[in-house]
Amino acid sequence: MAERVNVLLGVGAGIAAYKLAYAASRLVQLGASVRVAMTPRATEFVGALTFAGLTGKPVILSSTQADPDGAVPHIDAARAASVYVIAPATADLLARLASGAADDAVALLALTCRCPLLLCPAMNDAMWLAPAVQQNVDRLRARGVHFLGPVTGHLAEGYAAIGRMVEPEAIVERALQLAGGSA
Ligand SMILES: Cc1cc2nc3c(=O)[nH]c(=O)nc-3n(C[C@H](O)[C@H](O)[C@H](O)COP(=O)(O)O)c2cc1C
Numbered sequence: 001m002a003e004r005v006n007v008l009l010g011v012g013a014g015i016a017a018y019k020l021a022y023a024a025s026r027l028v029q030l031g032a033s034v035r036v037a038m039t040p041r042a043t044e045f046v047g048a049l050t051f052a053g054l055t056g057k058p059v060i061l062s063s064t065q066a067d068p069d070g071a072v073p074h075i076d077a078a079r080a081a082s083v084y085v086i087a088p089a090t091a092d093l094l095a096r097l098a099s100g101a102a103d104d105a106v107a108l109l110a111l112t113c114r115c116p117l118l119l120c121p122a123m124n125d126a127m128w129l130a131p132a133v134q135q136n137v138d139r140l141r142a143r144g145v146h147f148l149g150p151v152t153g154h155l156a157e158g159y160a161a162i163g164r165m166v167e168p169e170a171i172v173e174r175a176l177q178l179a180g181g182s183a
Helices: 014-030 048-055 073-080 089-099 106-114 126-127 131-142 168-179
Strands: 006-011 032-038 083-089 117-121 151-154 160-164
Touching: 006 014, 006 048, 006 073, 006 106, 006 168, 014 032, 014 048, 014 089, 014 168, 032 048, 032 073, 032 106, 073 106, 073 117, 083 106, 083 126, 083 168, 089 117, 089 131, 126 131, 126 160
Parallel strands: 006 032, 006 083, 083 117
Antiparallel strands: 151 160
């Protein structure tokens, strides 16, 4: 079980975003407290209401958002987090994270969190193998950021290649390991 584990989940605008609803649900079932942040474009893939319903907490949708009680989530949620997982980590998000951008809630939280940061990339093989993407991955790894995947498997493009996001069960397991809880 994962009581007293606070998981911050950042969702990017990739086709695999729907799998994070399952991951959020599993974490809650295991006893974790889960707070979700989404990039603006991620909400085109999965509705914020899904994550709010699964976690019982308002989703962080903007870098200038304040909670109804006055709390500022990029400070308070970051302080409380035992682990910050970003998935699917799109090529675009990797670029913003590597550059230290803070113009959306997901990227901003990566700067304010002091806990382990786990990125689960997902994109097609051409994007993943692009030198710009690999250089961003190298920069992030050099800063101590943890990576899980991508793996070789079926892509939304209809063929098997490197770039598939790891399955949500694997994300849950690694997140809890990094948070110091157990799956
Ligand atoms: C149907 C569809 C699926 C997409 N899937 C991915 C993906 O898996 N990985 C990725 O890096 N970009 C993907 N993209 C492109 C991203 O949505 C786009 O680069 C976006 O700007 C990323 O926004 P973010 O930084 O908020 O994640 C997809 C676009 C479309 C239209």
